[in-house]
Structures are given as C-alpha cells and as structure tokens.
Amino acid sequence: MSSSRQTIVRQYIDALASHDAKAVKFAPGARRVENGITTGRSGPGLSKGLDSAFYYRAIQAVRDVELTESGETVHAKFLIDAGLLGRRVVTVAVEETFLVPDGTIHHIQAKLRLRFGRTPR
Secondary structure, eight states: OOOOOHHHHHHHHHHHHOOOOOOOOOEEEEEEEEEEEEEOOOOHHHHHHHHHOOOHEEEEEEEEEEEEEEEEEEEEEEEEEEEEEEEEEEEEEEEEEEOOOSSSSSEEEEEEEEEESSOOO
C-alpha cells in the first residue's frame, strides 16, 4: 500500500506519459534539477512543461516504477520509453528524489541515463 507522499509522486510519474498534469500537486516555488541542470523553477512552470513541452511529448511509456520513502522524501526508479511517430527510439533509466513535506512536491532531483541495446517492454 502506498503512502500519501507516494501517491503524489505517482501522479507526477503518470503525468509524464499522459501529458496531463492536472492531478500533480506542486508547491508554487517547486524546482526540478536534472543531471545538475535546473529544468523547472516553479510549480506552474513544471505543470505547463508536463502538459506541453516537446521533451515530455516524446515520452511514450513509463514502466517498472519502484517507490521508496524516508521521512518527507520519496525516491523513485523507473524506465521511460521515448520516441517519435509512435516508434520507440530510446529507453531512459530514471532516478528521481522528491521532497514532499506538506502534500505538494517542493523539489525534484533527477538523474537520467540512456540505456543502450535491446530493452524489453
């Protein structure tokens, strides 16, 4: 059974593939840092990106999601299948750490790695 923090994180992960951030609960000043580069500077900006940014639009599926929790932090590991025109081009291994102190996501620290070779669905 997942906790309320894990449910909030799962809504974010689901929005990666659905491109619909309505259910995602970001704090107004939420930030996202990916591989050391800030990729989101506000809750509204992160929501808008999930809905329409080209780099999220390439996501076709999210799978093999594993969530663990420690205090106000949720750690997620999962795979993203991305591509163009309905054809998978690459699989990305994702590790994200979410700070969820009050029912909203305040910070996301992400590490992404391309996976080469054949990756089963």
